[in-house]
Amino acid sequence: xxxSKLPEWFVLLxxxxxxxxAVVLIPLVLSFYSSFTAYRLTRPDSINNWIGFRNYVRLFExxxxxxxxxxxxxxxxIALNLEMxxxxxxxxxxxxxxxxxxxxxxxxxxxxxxxxxxxxxxFKFIFNDNIGLMNNALQSLGLTDQAIPWLVDGGxxxxxxxxxxxxxxxxxxxxxxxxxxxxxxxxxxxxAKVDGCTPWQTFxxxxxxxxxxxxxxxxxxxxxxxxxxxxxxxxxxxGGPANRTELIWTQLARTGYVDAKMGLANxxxxxxxxxxxxxxxYFFRKLNASRQILGMAD
Amino acid sequence: MAMDxxxxxxxxxxxxxxxxLIALFIAMCIICVPGLWVVVNxxxxxxxxxxxxxxxxxxxxxxxxxxxMFGAVGEGGIPVVRYFxxxxxxxxxxxxxxxxxxxxxxxxxxxxxxxxxxxxFVGMMLTxxxxxxxxxxxLFIVFARVGIIDTHFGLILAYVAxxxxxxxxxxxxxxxxxxxxxxEAAEIDGCTRWQAFWKVEFPVAKAGIASAGxxxxxxxxxEYALASQLTRSVNSKTMPVGLLDFTSEFxxxxxxxxxxxxxxxxxxxxxxxxxxxxxIAGLTFGGVKG
Numbered sequence: 001x002x003x004s005k006l007p008e009w010f011v012l013l014x015x016x017x018x019x020x021x022a023v024v025l026i027p028l029v030l031s032f033y034s035s036f037t038a039y040r041l042t043r044p045d046s047i048n049n050w051i052g053f054r055n056y057v058r059l060f061e062x063x064x065x066x067x068x069x070x071x072x073x074x075x076x077x078i079a080l081n082l083e084m085x086x087x088x089x090x091x092x093x094x095x096x097x098x099x100x101x102x103x104x105x106x107x108x109x110x111x112x113x114x115x116x117x118x119x120x121x122x123f124k125f126i127f128n129d130n131i132g133l134m135n136n137a138l139q140s141l142g143l144t145d146q147a148i149p150w151l152v153d154g155g156x157x158x159x160x161x162x163x164x165x166x167x168x169x170x171x172x173x174x175x176x177x178x179x180x181x182x183x184x185x186x187x188x189x190x191x192a193k194v195d196g197c198t199p200w201q202t203f204x205x206x207x208x209x210x211x212x213x214x215x216x217x218x219x220x221x222x223x224x225x226x227x228x229x230x231x232x233x234x235x236x237x238x239g240g241p242a243n244r245t246e247l248i249w250t251q252l253a254r255t256g257y258v259d260a261k262m263g264l265a266n267x268x269x270x271x272x273x274x275x276x277x278x279x280x281x282y283f284f285r286k287l288n289a290s291r292q293i294l295g296m297a298d
Numbered sequence: 299m300a301m302d303x304x305x306x307x308x309x310x311x312x313x314x315x316x317x318x319l320i321a322l323f324i325a326m327c328i329i330c331v332p333g334l335w336v337v338v339n340x341x342x343x344x345x346x347x348x349x350x351x352x353x354x355x356x357x358x359x360x361x362x363x364x365x366x367m368f369g370a371v372g373e374g375g376i377p378v379v380r381y382f383x384x385x386x387x388x389x390x391x392x393x394x395x396x397x398x399x400x401x402x403x404x405x406x407x408x409x410x411x412x413x414x415x416x417x418x419f420v421g422m423m424l425t426x427x428x429x430x431x432x433x434x435x436x437l438f439i440v441f442a443r444v445g446i447i448d449t450h451f452g453l454i455l456a457y458v459a460x461x462x463x464x465x466x467x468x469x470x471x472x473x474x475x476x477x478x479x480x481x482e483a484a485e486i487d488g489c490t491r492w493q494a495f496w497k498v499e500f501p502v503a504k505a506g507i508a509s510a511g512x513x514x515x516x517x518x519x520x521e522y523a524l525a526s527q528l529t530r531s532v533n534s535k536t537m538p539v540g541l542l543d544f545t546s547e548f549x550x551x552x553x554x555x556x557x558x559x560x561x562x563x564x565x566x567x568x569x570x571x572x573x574x575x576x577x578i579a580g581l582t583f584g585g586v587k588g
Contacts, residue, residue: 009412028428113520113570140352262435272429
């Protein structure tokens with residue numbers, strides 16, 4: 001390596017650069033190009049049919065697309081906030097346990113390892129209006145005598161999907177926040193006790209600032225794979241009933257593969273990519289800022 | 299009077315403790331019950347799953363769904379064994395390659411200073427943020443042209459690219475935990491940088507690197523969006539795609555699907571037990587001290 005003129009760090013990173021360029025960057029250039037064409041899968045030469053911004057204009061005028069877009073942002077906002085709050089709560093609960101904490105931590109990690117498709121199937125089963133655990137339990141307890149159409153009613157279906165999404169990802173937050181709680185120094189906590197702070201004040205002014213970077217790590221990790229919600233929706237409702245749970249990802253899959261309108265789907269794809277990148281950059285910035293406050297950056 | 303306050307205090311403490319335990323119990327139930335429900339139903343006969351009013355205490359456990367799943371190949375059944383081997387081959391190979399690439403990259407980030415380091419790092423992370431389904435559109439076109447649709451190779455390639463950014467993040471975190479002085483001391487003693495790496499830094503970070511590998515394995519094992527478009531037949535279909543096959547072909551076979559789900563989760567669960575400790579360490583070190 002010493003003989004080559006390239007710096008060592010570059011040589012070390014080269015394999016990563018090559019593979020990411022081949023599988024991600026170059027295809028993305030292609031999809032960017034094809035989003036300006038009327039490319040249809042059924043007619044391969046239509047990729048040369050340049051139509052300028054017409055795909056994007058069509059999307060901007062399409063109310064169905066904006067509904068899907070809005071629904072996606074809504075789902076992500078609700079899910080990420082709930083996951084963060086529940087994860088924080090769960091971490092605090094587990095942190096207080098003095099006996100059997102290891103076991104609890106292991107259980108907490110379960111949902112993280114489930115395939116999103118599996119999570120979707122599991123909740124499709126549980127929320128099934130006829131034989132699902134949810135309705136069976138509610139009926140057996142006498143809380144209701146009818147079958148609640150969890151996945152058939154638009155609003156309830158969205159709720160069920162958010163439930164599945166939150167179930168799957170809360171543990172990411174809980175685990176990382178718990179790691180943060182372990183790292184909180186004990187001295188200021190004891191000083192606060194001596195000074196007569198209430199538990200809430202101690203939490204708000206000492207614990208929380210220390211675990212903030214950990215919360216942002218969790219958010220940053222989550223923002224990398226927000227699109228996993230596609231798998232859940234695909235198996236639970238496939239965008240139905242009557243498009244009421246249609247997300248930007250399910251819509252783009254349908255446009256691209258079922259309707260074979262690749263050009264239009266790629267235009268949608270680009271909008272979904274910018275959405276994902278927005279979330280990621282936002283949380284990575286927050287992470288950096290909170291690291292700086294604690295003086296942990298190098 | 300003093301006794302009274304003491305008693306009140308003690309009562310309040312007891313209530314807090316009880317509340318804490320109850321909340322913890324409910325939380326753990328919500329985490330465990332959905333998975334257990336699927337496991338239990340994979341052993342129950344279909345009649346009992348469908349029963350109205352529901353049968354709460356299972357009267358009969360059997361392996362019928364598993365037998366049907368593994369036995370029905372070629373009779374319109376789902377070729378689970380093929381899907382399982384495909385998943386295994388693709389996940390293991392892509393993990394090994396992602397680890398090698400990730401080790402080189404992670405080492406570069408942990409040990410060298412260079413211009414634009416932060417920007418390159420975030421840029422790599424951004425490639426991971428691209429939604430799988432959006433990436434699958436151009437990949438489908440490219441792979442179709444090159445002729446690697448529905449092959450192991452195609453999916454392995456895609457998964458390596460998907461895993462590399464995250465593996466680099468984790469491994470970078472683990473190498474940072476190895477003191478620089480250790481490797482420098484080895485170099486002074488006459489080792490080359492390459493020798494110093496294998497003799498000093500690698501052994502210290504080994505366990506962490508293994509967890510990064512397991513994490514990459516699980517990502518590939520569980521992936522659906524790309525696999526659903528880049529695979530076509532039993533040649534390369536993976537387990538998650540197979541599970542969705544089930545929904546379209548046997549809409550009502552809940553027991554069979556549960557059995558497939560159990561087969562899919564077992565490797566993931568075993569690996570989780572092995573990694574848990576290192577995984578958290580890697581994520582937090584990479585993230586907090588980056």
